[in-house]
Amino acid sequence: ARDSEARDSEPKADGAAPVRKAFGPLPDGTPRPTRKEAEAAVRTLLAYLGEDPAREGLLDTPKRVVKAYDELFSGYGEDADELLDRTFGEIGTFDDFVLLRDIPFHSHCEHHMVPFVGKAHVAYFPVERVVGLSKIARVVDIFAHRLQTQEHLTSQIINALDEGLRPRGVAVMIEAEHMCMSMRGITKAGVSTLTTQFTGVFRDDPAEQVRFITLLRSKG
Amino acid sequence: ARDSEARDSEPKADGAAPVRKAFGPLPDGTPRPTRKEAEAAVRTLLAYLGEDPAREGLLDTPKRVVKAYDELFSGYGEDADELLDRTFGEIGTFDDFVLLRDIPFHSHCEHHMVPFVGKAHVAYFPVERVVGLSKIARVVDIFAHRLQTQEHLTSQIINALDEGLRPRGVAVMIEAEHMCMSMRGITKAGVSTLTTQFTGVFRDDPAEQVRFITLLRSKG
Ligand SMILES: Nc1nc2c([nH]c(=O)n2[C@@H]2O[C@H](COP(=O)(O)OP(=O)(O)OP(=O)(O)O)[C@@H](O)[C@H]2O)c(=O)[nH]1
Ligand SMILES: Nc1nc2c([nH]c(=O)n2[C@@H]2O[C@H](COP(=O)(O)OP(=O)(O)OP(=O)(O)O)[C@@H](O)[C@H]2O)c(=O)[nH]1
Numbered sequence: 001a002r003d004s005e006a007r008d009s010e011p012k013a014d015g016a017a018p019v020r021k022a023f024g025p026l027p028d029g030t031p032r033p034t035r036k037e038a039e040a041a042v043r044t045l046l047a048y049l050g051e052d053p054a055r056e057g058l059l060d061t062p063k064r065v066v067k068a069y070d071e072l073f074s075g076y077g078e079d080a081d082e083l084l085d086r087t088f089g090e091i092g093t094f095d096d097f098v099l100l101r102d103i104p105f106h107s108h109c110e111h112h113m114v115p116f117v118g119k120a121h122v123a124y125f126p127v128e129r130v131v132g133l134s135k136i137a138r139v140v141d142i143f144a145h146r147l148q149t150q151e152h153l154t155s156q157i158i159n160a161l162d163e164g165l166r167p168r169g170v171a172v173m174i175e176a177e178h179m180c181m182s183m184r185g186i187t188k189a190g191v192s193t194l195t196t197q198f199t200g201v202f203r204d205d206p207a208e209q210v211r212f213i214t215l216l217r218s219k220g
Numbered sequence: 221a222r223d224s225e226a227r228d229s230e231p232k233a234d235g236a237a238p239v240r241k242a243f244g245p246l247p248d249g250t251p252r253p254t255r256k257e258a259e260a261a262v263r264t265l266l267a268y269l270g271e272d273p274a275r276e277g278l279l280d281t282p283k284r285v286v287k288a289y290d291e292l293f294s295g296y297g298e299d300a301d302e303l304l305d306r307t308f309g310e311i312g313t314f315d316d317f318v319l320l321r322d323i324p325f326h327s328h329c330e331h332h333m334v335p336f337v338g339k340a341h342v343a344y345f346p347v348e349r350v351v352g353l354s355k356i357a358r359v360v361d362i363f364a365h366r367l368q369t370q371e372h373l374t375s376q377i378i379n380a381l382d383e384g385l386r387p388r389g390v391a392v393m394i395e396a397e398h399m400c401m402s403m404r405g406i407t408k409a410g411v412s413t414l415t416t417q418f419t420g421v422f423r424d425d426p427a428e429q430v431r432f433i434t435l436l437r438s439k440g
Contacts, residue, residue: 023270030267038268041261042333047250048258049289050243050296051367057330058367068332069269071404076270106403110277112288113262115335115399147271147278179335183326184291 023076038066072108075145080156083138084164087129094130097169097208099123099215103137109180110147118176118192120144123212124161125168125201136161150176154195162199169200171212243296258286292328295365300376303358304384307349317389317428319343319435323357329400330367338396338412340364343432344381345388345421356381370396374415382419389420391432 025031033041039062046053046061053062103120120140143156158172173196182189202208245251253261259282266273266281273282323340340360363376378392393416402409422428 026267026274027272028274033264033268035268038265041264041268044253044261045258045289046367047246048253048255048261048286049293049367052247054246054248057369061331061333061367064331065333066268068334068400068404069265073269104409106399111281111284113281113285114288115403117399117403147266147269147281149277179326179337180288183335183337184288189324 035066038069039063042066072106073145073147075142078142078145080139080142080160081164083135083142084131084160086135087131087165091126091128091130094126097123097125097171097212098133099212100133100136101216103140105140105144105176107144107146107148107150107153107176109178110149112180112184113147114178114180114183116148116150116176116178116180116193118174120157121171121173121175121212121216122157122161123171123202123215124165125170127166127168129165129167131165139164150174150178150193150195154197158197158199167200169198169202169204169208171199171202171209172197173213173216255286258289259283262286292326293365293367295362298362298365300359300362300380301384303355303362304351304380306355307351307385311346311348311350314346317343317345317391317432318353319432320353320356321436323360325360325364325396327364327366327368327373327396329398330369332400332404333367334398334400334403336368336370336396336398336400336413338394340377341391341393341395341432341436342377342381343391343422343435344385345390346385347387349385349387351385359384370394370398370413370415374417378417378419387420389418389422389424389428391418391422391429392416393433393436 023032042062042065043053046058051058053059100122103122104118105120106115106117108115122136122140124136139160140157143153143160154172154174158170161167161170161172173194175192175194177189177191178193181187181191198209202212243252262282262285263273266278271278273279320342321339323342324338325340326335326337328335342356342360344356359380360377363373363380374392374394378390381387381390381392393414395412395414397409397411398413401407401411418429422432
């Protein structure tokens with residue numbers, strides 16, 4: 001009961017923030033914090049960093065931050081396998097790969113909880129199952145809307161597509177700027193981190209890898 | 221004692237994060253949360269959003285997040301007046317304004333605690349006091365490294381320079397992208413928010429305002 005209070009409360013009158021699934025207790029048996037407890041945690045952080053959480057501009061901040069978290073981290077309540085189950089149509093005589101270039105995404109690094117922002121490029125060689133294009137972008141979002149490293153994000157996307165679509169191969173490239181490197185720490189802005197991963201024909205046939213990369217760079 | 225434990229602990233072996241001033245208790249008399257309490261608050265938020273704070277990748281996250289906060293919100297421990305007190309040199313025969321274009325900054329909106337990122341442009345007409353150029357950029361950082369709205373950031377910068385340097389006038393323009401608009405909510409990426417503010421001759425003489433804006437746009 002405590003748990004469903006935590007997760008199912010506030011089904012958002014204006015429909016903006018997704019309604020999140022109720023999560024079970026933590027692996028060690030501790031119950032999940034409620035929304036109220038999460039808001040109190042934000043208040044603690046505000047006071048820690050030198051603010052007065054009671055000043056006017058900050059009165060609604062704990063509520064807004066937790067609501068923003070529900071949206072920015074909505075991926076924990078979503079299941080990529082389920083999404084990809086809804087494939088549609090026959091492949092027909094199409095016999096090449098499908099490439100989605102420049103899927104914009106926002107994620108947060110699991111080390112500092114600071115955003116990293118960039119683009120994902122995804123190609124797959126369908127065999128029998130064709131999937132709605134938006135579903136590929138949704139898979140990217142499901143994993144991006146969690147705390148991540150770029151490497152894990154890359155492999156979680158490729159594994160989900162590989163298992164969900166059983167294609168001849170999948171290629172994923174992610175380019176992102178990590179704000180934990182631009183805003184703090186070493187404070188280098190504009191650094192692009194690239195990760196790639198390949199399965200099936202993309203892994204086994206260097207010519208297909210080259211074709212994938214060439215198409216990415218051939219902007220009209 | 222509780223307070224100095226909160227703020228003065230961990231003077232950073234590698235020197236990366238600034239050592240923060242100790243803050244007094246909150247206006248209502250409540251003592252500031254300690255660093256340990258801030259780390260516990262991060263753990264609460266991790267559990268709330270659907271994570272297991274005990275999984276390996278997240279074990280050090282509360283420590284890192286609080287350390288990142290010390291850096292990202294270092295402005296609460298810093299004083300712009302004090303900084304600008306150290307003016308140097310005579311103005312000599314120089315009789316025009318000094319313009320710093322494209323001072324990059326990162327700040328966080330006080331509504332969602334999400335970054336906003338952009339550039340500040342600052343011009344001032346010195347009278348007697350000339351200040352080190354880096355001090356102007358430091359004033360931007362002192363205020364950017366707090367929870368802000370863009371409007372308050374703009375006026376805090378201009379007020380600090382106006383009072384600290386007593387110049388014939390100050391002009392400030394800020395252009396920024398608010399990630400609370402690109403990552404969540406309305407999810408419009410690439411929107412630029414512009415704010416300007418003028419004092420003295422910049423406010424009173426439209427020709428000086430035009431010259432300021434023209435110089436900003438005249439990139440070589
Ligand atoms: N491989 C990888 N590393 C990452 C990602 N995101 C991210 O913050 N990191 C790195 O994780 C490391 C965390 O290291 P750390 O325990 O020394 O923490 P820190 O805050 O003192 O490190 P820093 O100040 O160098 O950023 C940093 O090197 C940071 O750049 C990512 O997506 N992939
Ligand atoms: N004037 C101004 N508004 C800002 C700044 N930063 C910032 O988040 N806002 C706005 O503050 C408002 C907060 O509104 P709200 O209480 O309805 O919170 P919300 O999260 O539901 O709003 P949203 O989903 O429309 O962003 C939003 O309109 C947001 O765009 C800023 O620097 N200046």
